[in-house]
Amino acid sequence: xxxxxxxxxxxxxxxxxxxxxxxxxxxxxxxxxxxxxxxxxxxxxxxxxxxxxxxxxxxxxxxxxxxxxxxxxxxxxxxxxxxxxxxxxxxxxxxxxxxxxxxxxxxxxxxxxxxxxxxxxxxxxxxxxxxxxxxxxxxxxxxxxxxxxxxxxxxxxxxxxxxxxxxxxxxxxxxxxxxxxxxxxxxxxxxxxxxxxxxxxxxxxxxxxxxxxxxxxxxxxxxxxxxxxxxxxxxxxxxxxxxxxxxxxxxxxxxxxxxxxxxxxxxxxxxxxxxxxxxxxxxxxxxxxxxxxxxxxxxxxxxxxxxxxxxxxxxxxxxxxxxxxxxxxxxxxxxxxxxxxxxxxxxxxxxxxxxxxxxxxxxxxxxxxxxxxxxxxxxxxxxxxxxxxxxxxxxxxxxxxxxxxxxxxxxxxxxxxxxxxxxxxxxxxxxxxxxxxxxxxxxxxxxxxxxxxxxxxxxxxxxxxxxxxxxxxxxxx
Ligand code: C2O
Ligand code: CU
Numbered sequence: 001x002x003x004x005x006x007x008x009x010x011x012x013x014x015x016x017x018x019x020x021x022x023x024x025x026x027x028x029x030x031x032x033x034x035x036x037x038x039x040x041x042x043x044x045x046x047x048x049x050x051x052x053x054x055x056x057x058x059x060x061x062x063x064x065x066x067x068x069x070x071x072x073x074x075x076x077x078x079x080x081x082x083x084x085x086x087x088x089x090x091x092x093x094x095x096x097x098x099x100x101x102x103x104x105x106x107x108x109x110x111x112x113x114x115x116x117x118x119x120x121x122x123x124x125x126x127x128x129x130x131x132x133x134x135x136x137x138x139x140x141x142x143x144x145x146x147x148x149x150x151x152x153x154x155x156x157x158x159x160x161x162x163x164x165x166x167x168x169x170x171x172x173x174x175x176x177x178x179x180x181x182x183x184x185x186x187x188x189x190x191x192x193x194x195x196x197x198x199x200x201x202x203x204x205x206x207x208x209x210x211x212x213x214x215x216x217x218x219x220x221x222x223x224x225x226x227x228x229x230x231x232x233x234x235x236x237x238x239x240x241x242x243x244x245x246x247x248x249x250x251x252x253x254x255x256x257x258x259x260x261x262x263x264x265x266x267x268x269x270x271x272x273x274x275x276x277x278x279x280x281x282x283x284x285x286x287x288x289x290x291x292x293x294x295x296x297x298x299x300x301x302x303x304x305x306x307x308x309x310x311x312x313x314x315x316x317x318x319x320x321x322x323x324x325x326x327x328x329x330x331x332x333x334x335x336x337x338x339x340x341x342x343x344x345x346x347x348x349x350x351x352x353x354x355x356x357x358x359x360x361x362x363x364x365x366x367x368x369x370x371x372x373x374x375x376x377x378x379x380x381x382x383x384x385x386x387x388x389x390x391x392x393x394x395x396x397x398x399x400x401x402x403x404x405x406x407x408x409x410x411x412x413x414x415x416x417x418x419x420x421x422x423x424x425x426x427x428x429x430x431x432x433x434x435x436x437x438x439x440x441x442x443x444x445x446x447x448x449x450x451x452x453x454x455x456x457x458x459x460x461x462x463x464x465x466x467x468x469x470x471x472x473x474x475x476x477x
Contacts, residue, residue, distance in 0.1 A: 035337050039233035041188050042169065045086045054097070055090045059110070061153070061167060062103035068166060069224065070231065072200025077104060077165035083229050084190050084250070085151070085169025092146050092176050098137040102129045108162060111154035112171060113289060114271055114415070114433040116142055119454025119476075122412055125156040126382065126455055144352075146175035147273030147431070148246040148291040150190070156382065160220060160252050160463035164202040168192060168250040179274065179351045184295070185243045187235065188228070189308075191286075191331065192250040195222025217320045217372075218405075219253020219288070219462035225310070227332050234333040237263070237298040239341035244268070245294050249286045252463040255406065255436065257313040259283040260296055260334060262306035266347065269293035272415045272431020274351040283311060287408040287436035289461040297344050300336045308332040315406035315439070356429040357417050357446040362396045364389065368472065369400045370407045370437060370460060379469035380459075386472035387458075389449045398444050401437040407465065409443070410434040411474070412456040416447035434461055449476045 049056035064078040079085025090096055102108050107130050111123035117139035120127055129135050149171040153162040170190055195203040203222070205211040215221075227233055237243055249256060259265070259282060268278045271291050278295070286292050300306055307330040314325060366387055369376050376386065389395055396419065399409045410433060417429045422441050437443050459471035 035236045037233070037235045039187070039189070039228060039230065039235050039332065041087070042082065042084045042190070042228060043086045044089045045080075049097075053091070053093055054095050055088075056097040056099070057088065058099045058101070059085070060101040060103055061108055063105070064166070067200060068194060068202070068229075069196050069200045072196070074200040077162055077167050079167060079169055083166035084192070085167065087169060087188065088151065088171040089174065090141050090171070091174045092141055092143050094141045096137075096139050096141060099134070100129065100137055101134050102131060104131060104162075106131050106155070106158065108153045108155050108158075108167070110137060110151050111412070112137070112139070112149065112151050113410075114147070114149040115139060115171070116145065116413060116415065116451070118452055119413065119456060122456065123154050124412060124455070124457050125154055128155055141173055143176075145273065146173045146178065147269065147271065148172055148188075148248060148293060150248050150250060150289075150291070152250065154457075157467045160467050161204060163250070163252060163463060164194060164204060164220065170248055172246065173273070179348050180244060180268070181345045183345060187243055187245050188248070189245055189332070190228050190248045190250050191225065191256060193222045193225045193254045195220065196224055214320050216464050216468060218316060218322070219464045221252070221254050221322065223324075225254075225329060225331055232330060232333065234335055236335045236337050237296065238337045238339055239298045239300060239302050240344050241342055242295050242297045242345050242347070245296055247286060247292050247294065249288050249290055251288045253288055255285065255287045255313050255315050257283055257285050257311040258308060259311055260306060260308050262300040262304070263334065264297040264299050266295040266297065267292060268295055268351060270430055271433045275430055276351060276354045276428055277349065278347050278351060285313065285436070287406070287434065287461070289408060289410055289434045290436070295347060296334070298336060302336050302340060303338045305333055305335045307334060317403075317405045354429045354431065357394055357448060359396065359419065359446060361394045362446065363393045364395045365398065366395060367398045367400060368409065368458065369402055370409070370470070371402045372405075373465060373468050373470055375459070375470055375472045378472075380471035380473070382473070384473060385455070385475040387474045389474060389476050391449055391451065391453050391476050394446060394448045396444060396446050398442060399435070399437050400442050401439060404439045406436055406438045407460040407462065407470070408434055408436045409458070410461045411447065411458045413452060414447050414449055414456075416445040419444040419446050453477050
């Protein structure tokens with residue numbers, strides 16, 4: 001029965017009430033041993049359905065007076081009154097119905113980033129919901145799609161603005177049979193930076209101003225980095241304990257190079273869920289709109305502390321690279337409980353089988369060339385189709401970045417596997433929907449266009465580039 005599932009979900013995600021939008025920065029004097037996490041997960045959307053395997057929720061985007069920055073109440077946009085928006089939590093196989101109401105003063109959409117669904121449900125700019133309008137997003141979550149996804153607006157030219165105002169949230173698909181031990185605590189970390197004016201409102205300069213032009217070039221970044229809307233929150237861990245962190249990069253342009261000194265990090269998944277094999281890593285790069293799942297195993301001494309840090313990553317052209325690009329930033333404090341170490345749980349050597357898509361089956365090779373602001377030399381045109389693919393076929397796409405800054409490539413509707421990066425083969429097949437294409441490099445992907453005919457966006461996920469027309473349209477038929 002659905003209610004029981006919902007209750008256990010609520011317990012697992014330790015959510016009871018909608019969260020306060022901001023926590024004050026934590027006091028450094030808090031005792032470590034009481035194991036209080038200041039990091040709060042966004043609340044989970046309440047399932048209104050009592051039918052098994054149906055998740056039915058209400059979601060409203062509306063202006064809100066709230067504090068994006070602690071203590072500074074401002075005019076923001078919010079889903080159900082909170083930033084980040086509430087988490088849409090579903091299981092593989094569920095049917096999802098989202099009753100969406102747009103109470104914003106402008107058109108919007110909700111794009112279910114990474115989901116495989118009908119083109120009309122994808123929230124692309126082709127399916128705008130006008131100011132004051134309502135729509136139902138209805139889709140089915142296929143088997144084998146467990147993973148960490150997210151949702152955000154996708155109106156023509158206004159995505160960056162609406163996200164900066166506070167519209168973004170997580171979508172978590174739980175597995176029917178998750179291979180990781182149930183005893184592992186599951187944490188959601190949504191990373192989003194912003195640049196705020198003194199009154200706490202987002203700094204959104206005119207596009208033609210000098211600051212606006214730098215945003216246009218780099219993609220808009222800001223010095224304030226939120227984790228679940230909070231500044232520098234903390235988590236506690238016991239020495240030896242293993243935690244699962246699902247990390248979403250909801251930033252407009254910032255790429256994070258994440259590390260946790262003094263803990264072991266094992267990457268177990270990315271955009272499309274778990275890998276076949278866990279992989280111990282020193283750091284993990286997460287471009288905007290990508291997700292990673294990592295296991296953090298506490299290897300520090302009881303009572304000590306460390307941090308989730310963002311290491312420098314040079315994605316920029318030298319002319320507009322921010323002066324502080326080479327700073328390391330602490331995003332979240334990780335405090336070791338004072339209790340003695342526990343023996344770490346055993347992580348399965350195989351998480352789930354992932355069959356490699358067969359390159360010999362590819363019926364077409366297509367090229368997507370990124371230059372500054374353009375795809376294959378063109379700006380987006382809503383009435384133009386740039387690429388075509390037949391439903392049910394497999395294709396290989398070559399994404400060429402012709403310029404001196406990174407552009408993350410995202411394809412709507414269909415997950416893909418990376419074949420190689422600059423000719424270097426991927427070590428194993430993994431499901432992705434976004435891949436960073438570093439400056440002057442080439443990434444080849446393989447994709448099967450299953451099930452759905454329609455028009456789909458593929459684009460650079462730097463929101464300023466996307467809004468400026470760095471989008472192509474794929475027609476599946
Ligand atoms: Cu997350 Cu077309 O975007
Ligand atoms: Cu770009």
